Amino acid sequence: MRTEVDTKKMSDELIQKLETKTATIGVVGLGYVGLPLAVEKAKAGYQVIGFDVQEEKVVKVNNGENYIGDVIPADLETLVNSGKLSATADYSFIKEVDAIAICVPTPLDIYKQPNMSYVESSAKAIAENFTKGTLVVLESTTYPGTTEELIRPILEESGLVCGEDFFLAYSPERVDPGNKTFNTKNTPKVVGGITPTCTKVAATMYRSVLDGDVHEVSSPAVAEMEKILENTFRNINIALANEMAILCNKMGIDVWEVIDAAATKPYGFMPFYPGPGLGGHCIPIDPWYLTWKAREYNYHTKLIESAGEINDEMPEYVVRRCTEILNESGKSLKSSNVLILGIAYKKDIDDYRESPVLPILKKLVDYGVKWKAVDPYIAEFKLNNTIYSTSKLDINTIKEADLVVITTEHSNFPYDEIKKYAKVIYDTKNAIKEKLPNVRGL
Template sequence: MNLFESLSQKIESKQATIGVVGLGYVGLPLAVEKAKAGYHVIGFDVQQTRTNMVNQGINYIGDVVNEELADIVNSGKLKATTDYSLIESVDAVAICVPTPLDIYQQPDTSYAESSAEEIAKYLQRGTLVVLESTTYPGTTQEIIKPILENHNLKCGEDFFLAYSPERVDPGNKQFKTKNTPKVVGGVTESCTAIAATLYSNVLEGKVHKVSSPAVAEMEKIHENTFRHINIALANEMALLCDRMGIDVWEVIDAAATKPYGFMPFYPGPGLGGHCIPIDPFYLTWKAREYNYHTRLIELSGEINNGMPEFVVNRCMQILNEYKKSVNGAKILVLGVAYKNDIDDVRESPILDILDQIDQAGADWTVVDPFVNEFVLGDKRVQTMELNEERVKDADLVLIGTNHSTFDYNLIMNEAKVIFDTRNAFKNTEDIQGNYYKL
């Protein structure tokens, strides 16, 4: 029996031990699903606090069900460690670490590289390695493959290597890791086949095989660039509609009645999360290698990155209407998470807004039922609870995130002035004159 057949048999019979490197928003849900599917899973992370929490069955990721994590840990199906020598005992391992942009807006692959280097030290013949981190086309074959082959093992013969992009949408009630379709592209046909076999045995979503890791890498960038550009269009429409005195939300809802050729995207205070604001710029960087300038991506970035400043300027204009200066004004900011009903503040545009109103001298307070505290510059900020006194006391209530748990009746009835960047009062019939929206 050759290495491919042996690993296939282990996967099909659920005898394979699976490793997941990186236990964050992508890695922990994936590790949980693999354990729920019947595999023994070892989670690897450089943060001891994370591995300790996992081993105690304590959840810290919103898309993971607390009871499910506790059950699989208690049953011995999942354990976590900072000891990468245990890679020796796994049959397949997924790399789920971040790929941020550096200060020069270039992709920082150091996390993926260091993960691959640790894996390479202990990589055994017949092991499958899958990179899941969102990155630029070419990363798997140009960076990860040489690192793994540096210990006298040959890809496609001694081990298998594929790329399968994560498709995590924090807070999505319908599509989770389990039921979202998976794209897989291996370095060789056997690499693709064995990776597809693994995901088919773990997930309910369809596994779509492509011809190479580069296709799968580009596919993921294309997904996020699509959203990035269309959100920029919605934001630009909002900027123009504001000048023209037209309700952009009503415009988009009307356009959405067309049953073909239109997909609604909505404006907001800016882009947030670890995907949409960042991933398209991997492609911008890579395109320079081919003497190509991604004009549409960069222009979209300008529009989206300018939304926090627009929101702050509108706050100033609204306060001026009530003979108030932003300097010394009490501004109650509702929501700091980058989207509703989650605790994720990564790249949240509200952080930029807070920084700007802070510099302008505003006396601001943040309420967010999903976020207890966050970091702004060199300060750690505690969020407050929403109550009648806090709403009444504010010169301006700024809705930055439309969490479903906010008491919108209280806000509407007690706030002096409301600036709504999310159309949170869309279904409210009796809207008072002190209400403004993006």
């Protein structure tokens, strides 16, 4: 039986290794969250091992080939060549790490319920291979209770006891792809451990890596809930902006001008903007984790679900508007050429996870519409299990389109040419801020 003295000695030893950068750190999942985190930990001086079931990612990392926009390619190449960062699909190497972060996807299933299979399989792989004194931190966004109710029991199947033989905490990722100001390095971190010692050990690791503040909370559940609150807050406010856009269109009012006017108030208002729907892994998905968990407590999250429904319906609204705009010139949607500008879910990135443009295109495909899609950051994308290539944007492509739809406001689109040569532009992102005869708003 491990005593409090033994546990303190073990935690002190790990904290010393973390503070002196002699610890080896593992990162499970080398995607949009995991790879930037692995790079930052290696840059901080740690020996880092990345784990991923996708051999393609493992090979690319070990070759120093970057595939994530928020990672500087030269940094990755330097770290790999110096031996500070490596990747493997062999989870038996977990026994060599002192601390490990789980950064795997947590998608929704077709019923908008959490699919925890990636988290479960990662936890089982760790349980089969980790040793006493290891720190395990879950970073994947999830519902409140996951760390305590799901991860802990799986890890304890190893025979080790949480808080005595190993340390367990939750620290939500806060990656905002494409953000030029805040990144993995300087964004504040929230950490909540199963025990105060778990919190202390996890916070020590992040303070040794990040420039941003590390905010300690009393439990993993608090940390899990705060991440849900962050993105639910944005989801609800974007839904309000989208509903205002729909109403303003019916009333003949420019919603963008309304928002700009409201934003002049120095207190009590924060501008959120409408668009063709929500994209990315977090904002369209996270609130549904909470609505699912709330049912366990016999509570119906009415406001959250209504906001989700409004945002989910925006792609269909965009297709209806396309029909209305084409009807103005006596054309039908099915007989027209539609040019979609932007596949990525936000400007100036190559990420199209949960992009609202995909359901828009699905509708166009279902209706038999002739369409082309352009995105300078994305060469090809998957839709309905089919791989499509994006088109090159030139003057002829613009002229041939009966309707040009701006779905992502990439900075490097040639807006002057688009304004000059497009027959009609449907601007869902207010990329063209002029009131022109051939421009229609959301």
